[in-house]
Structures are given as structure tokens and as C-alpha cells.
Amino acid sequence: MAAIVSLRNVVKRYTRGKHSVEVLHGLNLDIETGDFVALMGPSGSGKTTLLNLIGGLDTASGGEVSVAGERIDSLSGGQLAKWRARHVGFVFQFYNLLPQLSAERNVELPLLLTSLSAAQRKKNVQTALAIVGLSDRAKHKPTELSGGQAQRVAIARALVSDPTLLVCDEPTGDLDRATADEILGLLQSLNREQG
């Protein structure tokens, strides 16, 4: 099977003034299509750094990053933005929903960058909310949702544009045990069904 993510000798260095910290020292990694991979490590070990590189939010200091056969380490900022819109869905620890928008408007955001009509966008948003089991909360604002529900909305937003890759950075970090299990279960079943 083809590797969906492939990292070769990836180096990531953060430079702040005179100080330079090397976080990734020549990393090699392959992830197959359909895989459900979890990165584990203590805080500060570089998990976020790695995910940012794979998701095209940041660029490596050295080495090659390929996703779905495309070298993304050589893309410009503007090209990366386009690439992310097409290929990646993100889920963060703190949901990162826009507080002034309803759940459905939050989920619609990635679709605003496509050429879909308003009716098509609405349909896709409804489907995504149905997948995460929140069809009845479409009109709610993030503050009117529980942590677990907010994270489901964030997952729906990450899914709605049918990305190649779902990148989740500590998606259960802010949730209690039971809700965390629920969210992980949801992600796993999504991986099986939509993979």
C-alpha cells in the first residue's frame, strides 16, 4: 500500500534570537492510507511540531515531507493554504470554534473556499453534523455546547470538505475520561467507515 504520509530526514529547529532549539533531529516516518496512527510522548517531546509539519501549518528546517505523493516542504505559504483546504482536516485540543458563529456556520467555513453552491454547502454541512451525531444542535453557538459536543462540531468541520488526512492534536486533552473515550471511538469508527 502507498504511504499517505512520508517523512525523510526531517529536521525542525526553532530559532528565537540567538537561541536555537532543535526539536526533530532527522525523523523518518511512513503512514499508510487508511491507518489510524497515534503519536504518544511526554509534553514538549515534539508531537505538535510534527503534526504541524504533516498538516502543512509549518515548514521543516530540513528533509522531505510528502503527503499523498506531493512534496509539501517546497510549497509557498499561499500554495500551502490551498493545499490545506483541499487535503487536511484539523482537530485541536481546545476545539477552536469561532464563538460568534453557530455550529452549522462553523462547519461551513472550509466550504466557503470551494465553488459549492449555498444549497450544496448546506447539504454537506448537514451530512457532516449527522455523522458526528449533532444534527439537532446545528443552530447552537459554541458556548451553548458541552466540551464533547464542541469537539464533535470541530470534527464535523474537519470532515466536511472530505480531506485526505485528518490531523488531531490532543483531541481529547480537554475532556473527561468518558467523553474522551467517546470522541476517540467516534474518530476510530470514522476511520473505518470513511477512511
Add this chain to the structure above:
Amino acid sequence: MKFLPLIWAALWRKKTRTVFTLASIMVAFLLFGMLQGVNAAFNATVDRANVNRLIVANSVSFTESLPYSYMAQIEQLSGVSAVSQQNWFGAYYQDPKNFVFSFPAEPARWRRVSPEYKLPEDQFDAWARTRTGAVIGIDLAEKYGWKIGDRVPLHSTIWTKPGGSSDWEFDIVGIYTSPDSPTRGNQFFFNYAYFDEARSFNKGRVGWYIVQVQDPRQSAQIAASIDKLFGNSTDETETKTEKEFQQSFLKQIGDINFIVTRILFAVFFALLFATGSSLMQSVRERIPELAVLKTLGFSDGRVLWLVLAESLMLCLLAAALGLAVASALFPSLKGAIGVVTLPRVVIIEGAAIAVLLALATGLLPAWRARQLNIVDALAGR
């Protein structure tokens, strides 16, 4: 268009702040609409001034008088079709704030040089016959509810009668309209003969002459020959076209254009900082949210436009509200300036200023939003 709900929601993220900002911009545009509207109305008065008419005033100052005997001499000049004279009566009705634009005039001469005043023949005859008769504009009649047959007292701030009284009584005998010059509907004309006989000083003199010329192309030449005629006399003259005269008259009561521009400049300058810092703060608070948009694939340029569109929406909305209130209030100024509707040019200028304001205040916050780095913003750095 599909981004509109996103921009609108961002604008109202902090409702109180947006309401305050909106209100201050709105008040500025209300002020702009009123002041600039009055200004435009005055300029329109000047533009409508008759180029066929010359105004002959004392060269020392417009407020100095001229001998009545000049009338016959000016009438003799070739190219002059009619001459009339006018005086500043400077009167109010009952209360000093009820200022009345009142002028002594000679009916027959007045009619010849002022074709823009439409007065029924019988009312004109009544004026010519009645010593204390007066004809008034339709707007003035409406303002005080004066009718033909009313006896109206005016208090002159300049002219006294031999007993020392400054109160003058007039009988309204006619009401004129001036359809082509709406700003002239608030004037009050009465007989010069009555005025000159009853006043206690300056008898036999007039405020200024109005000269109707046959051919406007000869205006400059005739003006020069009038001034030459009275050169080296005790009362030298300065003759201008009516248009020049009204412009210099407006200069005397203060260069309205200049003052208005200064006031508005100060107001908008203050607004620039208030609005700019409010937008900047709003962007600063939203940095994580703007970063999320970027992770979703919104380009730097698109984020810049979203913030700019927000400031554009704010400024245009506030300007629209402010100018709407201004046009609602504007008719109440009719008594003072004679213009009923806010001139359209003011609305167009207002819209242009709103766009400039939006760019000036929005550009910096928008640029800040454009520049923000996703990874740092998400990590709260």
C-alpha cells in the same frame, strides 16, 4: 457574498464596543451631513445668482451707505436697463432669534430688477399705494402665519424713528413666490418712501444699488464705468456682479467653507484614532480565531480582506445611518437656508469619506491579521 455572514458575525462579536464605535461614527456623519448640507445650500445660492445684475456698494465697506442721487446717474449709463436700491433694515420679530431679512425698496424699481419674485398684479398695486405696505415671501408667511391684511411689528437693530423708537409697523399687502430661487422665499420688502421719511438719520441715502444690465457680456465694462463715474467723489463705489457680491458677503459672515472643513477635519481626525484602535483591539482579541481560518486554508490575503471588509461594513453602515438622520433633520433648517432636501452631492461625498475612513482605520489591523503566523497564534505566543 457568501462571506457576508462571517464578516457580519465578526463585526458584532463584542456588541457594546461595536455599538459605541458605530454611534460615534454615526454622529460624525450626522454632523458632516448637516454642516456640509448648509454649506452646499449657500454655495447653491451663489451659483443661482443672476449674472445680469450688478451690485453697487460703497467702496469703503458694504455697510456704508450711498447717496440716493446716484440712482439717476446710473440709469443714464448705456447698457443699463433698470436700477433699484436696497437697504439693510436688520430687524427681528418679537424675539432677536426671529431674524427677518427685511429691506426697504421702491415697488416699481424693485419689480424691474427682480423678475424672480412672482407677485400678483393687484397685490403689487396695493403695495405701491400703501405707505406702510409690505410684501413678503411665502416661506416667511408660513413661518409666522402672516396673512394679507395683518399688521406686523418689526424691531430694527439699526434704524430709529425721531421719538427714539426702533419699532416699525407694517401692513402685509402681498405674498410673493420665487419658484426658481427657493432660497429667496424668506424676505420682507417694504416702502422706501415710508422708511426714508420716518427714520431719524441718514435720510436721502441708500444701502446699495442693484443694476440690471441688458447684456451680461457687458457687465464688467459697465461695472467699471459706474465706479469711474463716482471716482474722486465723497462716496466712491465698488461694483460687482451679484455672484461676486454674494461670495464676498458670505466671506464677511465668516468663510463657512473654511470653518466647516476645519470642524469636520477635527472630528474625523479624532474618529480615525477611536475607530482604528477599536478595530485593532478587536483583531488582537481574535488572533486564535483568525489563525483557525488560516489553518482551514484561508489565505493571508483573504484574511486581510475579511478584516478590511469588516471595517468597510462598519463605516458604511454608520455613515448611512448618520446621513439618514441628517436628511430627516434637514427640512427643519428650511427657515434659515431655504433648502428642503439634503443635497445629493453631500451624500456622495459622505459615502466616499466613509470608504476612506474604513481604509484608513482598517488597513493596519487587516495587515496585522494577514501577517499572523498560524503556529505561534495557535500556541498563544
